[in-house]
Amino acid sequence: SQPYSLLILPGDGIGPEVMAEVRKVIDWFQANRGMRFDVSEDLVGGAAYDRHGTPLADATMAKAQQVDAVLLGAVGGPAYDSLDFSVKPERGLLRLRKEMDLFANLRPAQCFDALADFSSLKREVVAGLDILIVRELTSGVYFGEPRGIHADDNNPDNEGGRVGINTQRYTSGEIRRVARAAFDLARKRSNRVCSMEKANVMESGILWREEVQWVHDNEYPDVELTHMYADNGAMQLVRRPSQFDVIVTDNLFGDILSDAAAMLTGSLGMLPSASLGAPMANGRPKAMYEPVHGSAPDIAGQGKANPIACILSFAMALRYSLGEGAAADELERAVEKVLADGVRTADLMGPEGGTPVSTAQMGDHIVAAL
Amino acid sequence: SQPYSLLILPGDGIGPEVMAEVRKVIDWFQANRGMRFDVSEDLVGGAAYDRHGTPLADATMAKAQQVDAVLLGAVGGPAYDSLDFSVKPERGLLRLRKEMDLFANLRPAQCFDALADFSSLKREVVAGLDILIVRELTSGVYFGEPRGIHADDNNPDNEGGRVGINTQRYTSGEIRRVARAAFDLARKRSNRVCSMEKANVMESGILWREEVQWVHDNEYPDVELTHMYADNGAMQLVRRPSQFDVIVTDNLFGDILSDAAAMLTGSLGMLPSASLGAPMANGRPKAMYEPVHGSAPDIAGQGKANPIACILSFAMALRYSLGEGAAADELERAVEKVLADGVRTADLMGPEGGTPVSTAQMGDHIVAAL
Numbered sequence: 204s205q206p207y208s209l210l211i212l213p214g215d216g217i218g219p220e221v222m223a224e225v226r227k228v229i230d231w232f233q234a235n236r237g238m239r240f241d242v243s244e245d246l247v248g249g250a251a252y253d254r255h256g257t258p259l260a261d262a263t264m265a266k267a268q269q270v271d272a273v274l275l276g277a278v279g280g281p282a283y284d285s286l287d288f289s290v291k292p293e294r295g296l297l298r299l300r301k302e303m304d305l306f307a308n309l310r311p312a313q314c315f316d317a318l319a320d321f322s323s324l325k326r327e328v329v330a331g332l333d334i335l336i337v338r339e340l341t342s343g344v345y346f347g348e349p350r351g352i353h354a355d356d357n358n359p360d361n362e363g364g365r366v367g368i369n370t371q372r373y374t375s376g377e378i379r380r381v382a383r384a385a386f387d388l389a390r391k392r393s394n395r396v397c398s399m400e401k402a403n404v405m406e407s408g409i410l411w412r413e414e415v416q417w418v419h420d421n422e423y424p425d426v427e428l429t430h431m432y433a434d435n436g437a438m439q440l441v442r443r444p445s446q447f448d449v450i451v452t453d454n455l456f457g458d459i460l461s462d463a464a465a466m467l468t469g470s471l472g473m474l475p476s477a478s479l480g481a482p483m484a485n486g487r488p489k490a491m492y493e494p495v496h497g498s499a500p501d502i503a504g505q506g507k508a509n510p511i512a513c514i515l516s517f518a519m520a521l522r523y524s525l526g527e528g529a530a531a532d533e534l535e536r537a538v539e540k541v542l543a544d545g546v547r548t549a550d551l552m553g554p555e556g557g558t559p560v561s562t563a564q565m566g567d568h569i570v571a572a573l
Numbered sequence: 574s575q576p577y578s579l580l581i582l583p584g585d586g587i588g589p590e591v592m593a594e595v596r597k598v599i600d601w602f603q604a605n606r607g608m609r610f611d612v613s614e615d616l617v618g619g620a621a622y623d624r625h626g627t628p629l630a631d632a633t634m635a636k637a638q639q640v641d642a643v644l645l646g647a648v649g650g651p652a653y654d655s656l657d658f659s660v661k662p663e664r665g666l667l668r669l670r671k672e673m674d675l676f677a678n679l680r681p682a683q684c685f686d687a688l689a690d691f692s693s694l695k696r697e698v699v700a701g702l703d704i705l706i707v708r709e710l711t712s713g714v715y716f717g718e719p720r721g722i723h724a725d726d727n728n729p730d731n732e733g734g735r736v737g738i739n740t741q742r743y744t745s746g747e748i749r750r751v752a753r754a755a756f757d758l759a760r761k762r763s764n765r766v767c768s769m770e771k772a773n774v775m776e777s778g779i780l781w782r783e784e785v786q787w788v789h790d791n792e793y794p795d796v797e798l799t800h801m802y803a804d805n806g807a808m809q810l811v812r813r814p815s816q817f818d819v820i821v822t823d824n825l826f827g828d829i830l831s832d833a834a835a836m837l838t839g840s841l842g843m844l845p846s847a848s849l850g851a852p853m854a855n856g857r858p859k860a861m862y863e864p865v866h867g868s869a870p871d872i873a874g875q876g877k878a879n880p881i882a883c884i885l886s887f888a889m890a891l892r893y894s895l896g897e898g899a900a901a902d903e904l905e906r907a908v909e910k911v912l913a914d915g916v917r918t919a920d921l922m923g924p925e926g927g928t929p930v931s932t933a934q935m936g937d938h939i940v941a942a943l
């Protein structure tokens with residue numbers, strides 16, 4: 204059979220460093236589990252801007268459309284802060300999401316037992332935590348038109364004379380498809396979905412609530428569905444996160460709520476994500492995998508970055524794109540073992556101590572534990 | 574001199590119960606501190622809808638415009654869930670905010686030492702916490718046009734055939750005035766402001782960032798200003814909240830972030846808010862004060878509600894609307910003392926125990942401590 208095709212986009216900042224550790228893992232599976240990979244690498248974000256004047260070249264976009272999975276590191280950094288909006292590194296990421304139609308962004312917030320004391324929350328609040336946030340990723344205010352900054356000179360009440368506009372826009376179809384993704388995932392977990400919006404102040408939130416309810420009633424009556432306002436959701440995530448199983452929400456609320464949830468687990472350096480689109484001819488979804496953390500320019504190139512988020516993102520690729528669920532489990536268990544052994548990158552170093560390791564050493568430990 | 578004029582709008586659910594305790598506090602200040610109050614009471618939210626078919630009658634709105642301070646309890650409840658959007662109880666609240674032009678919503682997140690163990694966060698993370706979130710309250714996606722749910726029947730790609738739209742819209746003038754409010758408040762505190770938006774994906778966020786920076790550079794160069802993306806803000810609030818002094822953000826982000834921050838302090842039942850508008854003839858702002866918590870219909874009428882958030886909101890009224898800063902301090906100290914004595918409503922009852930009291934008893938204890 205065909206080798207698995209991967210497109211690696213290391214990006215900026217710590218992206219290349221953490222991705223180098225994923226390479227080791229890929230090599231290990233190739234050498235020891237009879238998998239074959241066809242890996243290509245390309246530029247994205249600031250790195251692509253430096254070379255091509257755009258954060259994502261058309262040729263890269265075309266390649267991304269054809270592979271089994273895209274693995275992305277991180278984009279952006281202060282060197283690009285003054286760039287025009289249209290060529291910002293983030294635009295590379297957003298273009299990939301939009302053109303590959305990656306509508307379902309899966310962000311697990313799992314607390315590894317070995318790190319339960321590392322969270323700012325109490326151990327009893329986060330121990331055993333296992334939430335999955337499903338964030339809509341191709342619509343909403345991120346992409347809605349009209350948008351922009353305009354002159355508003357003739358308005359005497361507007362000191363400064365400008366106006367900034369963005370549009371939150373959802374179709375019923377966009378809501379239904381991400382709802383289905385959430386319900387499908389819930390069936391393989393604890394069978395509970397909580398949908399979050401602001402239906403009390405936004406009509407797009409009313410539509411969200413109604414369409415999620417429609418999908419439930421017509422197609423997933425066996426799954427428990429609740430609705431919560433997003434502000435209350437933020438609060439409940441901090442108060443008693445274990446009440447949740449799957450959370451489904453829109454692009455902007457998902458961005459904020461998943462970052463809040465990320466912190467429950469102690470370190471952003473631990474958290475993977477998968478962005479899934481419609482099924483391709485082989486039945487598997489178009490897909491991109493990336494750590495939740497950013498490019499962390501302040502620690503780039505120092506061997507301090509934690510590669511686990513990126514490695515666990517590859518585990519999600521094994522599971523969702525390559526049909527290698529057993530290998531995904533194996534990789535996740537290796538990460539768990541290394542953590543239980545007290546191996547710690549700088550971000551995981553708490554008062555309880557541990558064995559301090561570099562980015563590369565963490566990768567080596569995980570490979571050794573496989 | 575004139576008595577202080579107050580309009581009390583108890584609203585729905587636990588609103589009337591907690592407001593009854595504020596009445597006791599008002600009576601105490603009247604009897605013991607030589608203040609005179611002219612108090613009127615009216616309906617808002619579901620209660621107003623039941624009587625008038627609208628969540629805020631015009632006559633109530635007119636009264637609110639004329640008093641020194643409006644004190645609001647809470648609005649809404651499941652009895653009103655099926656109402657049309659335009660007559661939902663929340664609309665009463667939003668109309669008050671908009672027509673009184675209450676653009677600066679102050680939400681302190683303070684952790685009382687006696688309750689530091691009650692938070693889901695570790696004591697060392699929240700002890701001594703004292704953040705002030707300044708949320709823009711009269712613009713943004715809450716009020717932007719166009720908005721609504723529309724038919725999208727002719728779009729074959731839109732299963733369900735509807736589209737929901739909201740508009741995020743900010744003028745430079747709207748941003749500048751709330752930024753000034755935040756900088757003024759920071760000067761009386763630790764002199765630091767952190768502004769939060771999503772300038773990396775929203776043009777309205779770019780305008781937000783630029784205008785806050787402009788106000789800083791031109792008018793408040795002495796205040797330390799930082800900018801943070803709102804998703805990172807949510808994360809940092811959970812990770813290390815003590816890094817913040819004043820946070821300024823827009824209406825929607827403020828809604829979510831202040832609720833997350835609220836939970837840091839252990840109980841929503843503790844948290845007051847002030848919503849301030851432009852100065853009136855007497856130099857004081859138009860103002861409304863309300864607890865951050867909602868109408869909590871599940872516990873309404875059972876004497877379980879915590880009146881402290883509403884009482885501390887009245888303390889903010891003393892400070893910001895009545896020029897009675899010393900009385901505000903006195904009231905806050907009384908609350909602190911009662912908590913230190915272990916007096917606890919149900920929501921504050923943790924494993925460490927305490928003296929369980931009803932809503933009315935909590936009010937009595939606070940008055941006794943004055």
Ligand SMILES: CC(C)[C@H](C(=O)O)[C@@H](O)C(=O)O
Binds near residue numbers: 293296458773774804
């Ligand atoms: C970098 C940025 C555009 C992005 C987003 O807002 O979606 C990031 O925060 C994320 O969550 O992946």
Ligand SMILES: CC(C)[C@H](C(=O)O)[C@@H](O)C(=O)O
Binds near residue numbers: 403663828
């Ligand atoms: C009740 C609701 C309309 C309101 C809001 O979203 O502003 C509430 O959540 C708040 O924060 O005061």
